[in-house]
Amino acid sequence: MPELPEVQTIVDDLNKRIVGRKVAGVWYDWPKTIKKPKATDLEKEIRGLKIEEIKRRGKNILIYLSKGVDKSAYLLLIHLKMTGHLLYGNWQMKNNKPVFPGKGFLSEKVNSYIHLIFYLDNGLELALSDLRKFAKVIFGPAEEIEKLGELHKIGPEPLNQSFKVGKFISLISPQRRKIKQVLMDPKVIAGIGNIYSDEILWQAKIHPLRSANSLKPEELEKIYKSIRQILEKALKLRGTSVSDFRDPLGKPGLYGKKLLAYRRGGEPCLRCGVKMKRLKMGGRSSCYCSRCQILK
DNA sequence: GGAGTTGTTCCGCC
């Protein structure tokens, strides 16, 4: 579920909390999550390294670590996919499973799906919780990890200053696919998934099935503005917790209350009152208003 | 029991 605003929220939190910590150990119970190195080698390769900085690229969380001199010598890449959460706190093992001991913010379901833990040198832990076990973790020399397709074959960051409307148009207008699919393609533009693409197209009044190459410059401009506005607002509200998103301290994001289109099929359009529609694309559903978002 | 659920890649069909 996490898209750009959720992942950025996590990255901002981690930068406040775990920079300067050293990795003291690793625990896991689902080796398939660890793509590189071999799961059995992760602990001996990462133990003792110091966390220097956390960045984001698309929906990837990038944790840079060092042995001291080169501050970005090693990279731990984490992609949360559909149901992953990164949680920072203090767990105890019960029946061979990590359990958060407190009654407060993490006493919910999220912590019962923890499959990987990084123990830190301050006694706290960074834990990966993942109900559906799609999340992945890759660790190695930064130079090597940065060359992988995960980071290399990814489109521009929509919130970067350098991402101007002209760049957006040149990227989108040659595409022959439906605009909804193009917006969700990480190779075209980074960080947008099913939730925000529905919100963006509703705000821009563009039908999700419009071919990208049929869009006029003024329509593309509206989409561009909606992308910036919606992602920025969602980021301010610390993301959307429509199913289960939690920040590293287990708190939900607040943008869920602001959603105007996502999952609103059958409900009245909040602009014109007409009943919203829902359609399927590539196994994913998209909600839109058939009056506001006309298919030409 | 069946359909639907957030991300991404890949495969086979047109």
Add this chain to the structure above:
DNA sequence: AGGCGGAACAACTC
């Protein structure tokens, strides 16, 4: 060639 649907990853909710 390239768009598209479906599968795969896995496990839950409605």
